[in-house]
Amino acid sequence: MAKEELDPISTKTPLLRLQTGLLVVGAGAAGMAAAASAAAEGASVLLADDRPVPGGILSQCIHHGFGLGRYGRDMTGPEYRDAESAVFLRSGAAYLPQTRVLALRPDRTALAVSPDGLREISLEHCILATGCRERPLGSLPVAGPRPEGVYTAGEAQELINLGHYDIGDTVFILGSGDIGQIMARRFCLLGKTVAGMAEIRGELGGILRNRVECVEAFHIPVFLRSTVTAVHGFPRLSGVTLQHLDSGQQETIPCDTLITALGLIPDRSLAEPLRTTGGYPDWLHFCGNADTVHSIVDSASAQGAALGKRLAGLL
Numbered sequence: 001m002a003k004e005e006l007d008p009i010s011t012k013t014p015l016l017r018l019q020t021g022l023l024v025v026g027a028g029a030a031g032m033a034a035a036a037s038a039a040a041e042g043a044s045v046l047l048a049d050d051r052p053v054p055g056g057i058l059s060q061c062i063h064h065g066f067g068l069g070r071y072g073r074d075m076t077g078p079e080y081r082d083a084e085s086a087v088f089l090r091s092g093a094a095y096l097p098q099t100r101v102l103a104l105r106p107d108r109t110a111l112a113v114s115p116d117g118l119r120e121i122s123l124e125h126c127i128l129a130t131g132c133r134e135r136p137l138g139s140l141p142v143a144g145p146r147p148e149g150v151y152t153a154g155e156a157q158e159l160i161n162l163g164h165y166d167i168g169d170t171v172f173i174l175g176s177g178d179i180g181q182i183m184a185r186r187f188c189l190l191g192k193t194v195a196g197m198a199e200i201r202g203e204l205g206g207i208l209r210n211r212v213e214c215v216e217a218f219h220i221p222v223f224l225r226s227t228v229t230a231v232h233g234f235p236r237l238s239g240v241t242l243q244h245l246d247s248g249q250q251e252t253i254p255c256d257t258l259i260t261a262l263g264l265i266p267d268r269s270l271a272e273p274l275r276t277t278g279g280y281p282d283w284l285h286f287c288g289n290a291d292t293v294h295s296i297v298d299s300a301s302a303q304g305a306a307l308g309k310r311l312a313g314l315l
């Protein structure tokens, strides 16, 4: 049900009031599966996502390695996205693209904004499928200026794969999880030099497949028990200080680009204002990377589908 009014804050902004049984925030793999499975059970479902097309981070993951569990074949991220979004778009769930949910309120309403104006959505249950955030370089004690040329791995992936930007020539990678390893291979495939990858632990992170296909196959120099303690150059990065933890030795590695792959944190920022000592309200749920970081997309989809089906039974 929709009713158009004027926003009380700015009389120029239209405020559309909507009602739904289940609001899903985020149209990545998890949110699409949750919305589709709840709609398939007959629930009234509305999915809001801030991007123009469904799929979340799948759109920027142009490499293979998706869908082996759910589809029994090796797909790219966009192929997996297209397969899942076809099911979601046919499911009967309402879809609001380019709609960012700004706040969730204790009275079970959500405030969202889109190019057409503000939306106030009344809901019975809400699933946050908002994905995760990347830990930035500023989370580490790294000395020096804040030059151009420092990106998180996800930012770099989006700039290169979706924006087609050329972001640097000689790259150093701090952190050895899956995204760092995938980006190391991506830079090699672009003809760039990967000067090395530092990992504070005694072994590489990530899944075995990425270690073999991204690091070993491309002969990426790996520095274990090592970290970056300083960056140099301004306005553009010119190098990093690499500290070897066991020997205590330091060396300067020339590079114009530093990629940080320091880990992912579930993005529950919309839920935090609602949290009390008793936890989150019983109408608020999480799936996908907003719940737990999933290295394999199939498990994010499966978790979303199971949650959507369960909640449909409560509506």
Ligand SMILES: Cc1cc2nc3c(=O)[nH]c(=O)nc-3n(C[C@H](O)[C@H](O)[C@H](O)COP(=O)(O)OP(=O)(O)OC[C@H]3O[C@@H](n4cnc5c(N)ncnc54)[C@H](O)[C@@H]3O)c2cc1C
Pocket (backbone or CB within 6 Å): 025, 026, 027, 028, 029, 030, 031, 048, 049, 050, 051, 055, 056, 057, 058, 061, 063, 064, 065, 066, 067, 099, 100, 101, 102, 129, 130, 131, 132, 154, 157, 178, 179, 182, 270, 287, 288, 289, 290, 293, 294, 295, 296, 297, 298, 300
């Ligand atoms: C670089 C990389 C490589 C990967 N490689 C593989 C692989 O090879 N094989 C594999 O199986 N898995 C891989 N994965 C894992 C898999 O892709 C993810 O676990 C999965 O896609 C996460 O889906 P999600 O729905 O939880 O989150 P996301 O895809 O991040 O979706 C979250 C969505 O919510 C939106 N959103 C956030 N906040 C709001 C808001 N307030 N209002 C509206 N919308 C909002 C976001 O814009 C986004 O569209 C990889 C992941 C990454 C990052």
